[in-house]
Amino acid sequence: EVRLVESGGGLVQPGGSLRLSCGASGFKFDDYAMHWVRQGPGQGLEWVSGINWNSDRIVYADSVKGRFAVSRDNAKNSLYLQMDNLRPEDAALYYCVKEAVIRVYATQFDDWGQGTPVAVSS
Amino acid sequence: SYELTQPPSVSVSPGQTARITCSGDKLVEKYTSWYQQKPGQAPVMVIFQDMRRPSGIPERFSGSNSGNTATLTISGTQGMDEADYYCQAWDSTACVFGTGTKVTVL
Numbered sequence: 001e002v003r004l005v006e007s008g009g010g011l012v013q014p015g016g017s018l019r020l021s022c023g024a025s026g027f028k029f030d031d032y033a034m035h036w037v038r039q040g041p042g043q044g045l046e047w048v049s050g051i052n053w054n055s056d057r058i059v060y061a062d063s064v065k066g067r068f069a070v071s072r073d074n075a076k077n078s079l080y081l082q083m084d085n086l087r088p089e090d091a092a093l094y095y096c097v098k099e100a101v102i103r104v105y106a107t108q109f110d111d112w113g114q115g116t117p118v119a120v121s122s
Numbered sequence: 123s124y125e126l127t128q129p130p131s132v133s134v135s136p137g138q139t140a141r142i143t144c145s146g147d148k149l150v151e152k153y154t155s156w157y158q159q160k161p162g163q164a165p166v167m168v169i170f171q172d173m174r175r176p177s178g179i180p181e182r183f184s185g186s187n188s189g190n191t192a193t194l195t196i197s198g199t200q201g202m203d204e205a206d207y208y209c210q211a212w213d214s215t216a217c218v219f220g221t222g223t224k225v226t227v228l
Binding site for chain 1: 157159164165206212214216217221
């Protein structure tokens with residue numbers, strides 16, 4: 001059974017930083033692209049960033065480019081999102097998401113974590 | 123940037139057919155996936171590659187894609203289908219989600 005468990009969320013002041021983590025199990029982590037998707041309170045889904053299986057393709061949404069950095073450690077079956085210069089509009093539930101197809105980027109998302117909440121307020 | 127537009131809400135009576143549209147420029151040239159999200163839960167994929175159903179998804183869920191519009195159809199809608207639904211496609215390497223549709227089963 002695939003499990004994706006996010007952690008690291010919390011309350012941070014505007015301009016502050018947070019590092020989210022996602023621990024993966026139940027599948028061969030280093031064979032799949034992974035993504036972060038967020039959902040603001042009462043809002044829709046917004047894709048944040050994607051990274052392919054060997055980290056040689058990393059893509060960001062325009063809204064976070066230059067402030068967020070995605071990375072992965074395949075030896076630890078873990079995905080990360082370093083978030084700097086946070087803004088109130090970054091407040092959301094952040095989901096760790098797995099692509100469905102082995103070693104292909106940009107397919108569909110077959111497994112989601114339960115999310116970790118990020119609040120940005122002074 | 124690429125945009126996908128959905129109606130904010132769709133209402134359907136139990137046992138009837140619900141159709142949710144997703145509009146985007148030349149959407150037929152891209153694969154569309156659909157996700158169901160119930161309150162307090164993570165999204166679940168119900169359709170991928172325009173019309174394919176993942177294992178475990180009931181046959182009443184179907185999809186199509188033509189021109190600028192993809193459509194998710196729920197036939198014989200049940201109360202458990204009441205949820206938010208999001209379409210999703212790729213603009214090159216960037217993922218795009220639709221604006222979301224709340225399906226209410228009256």
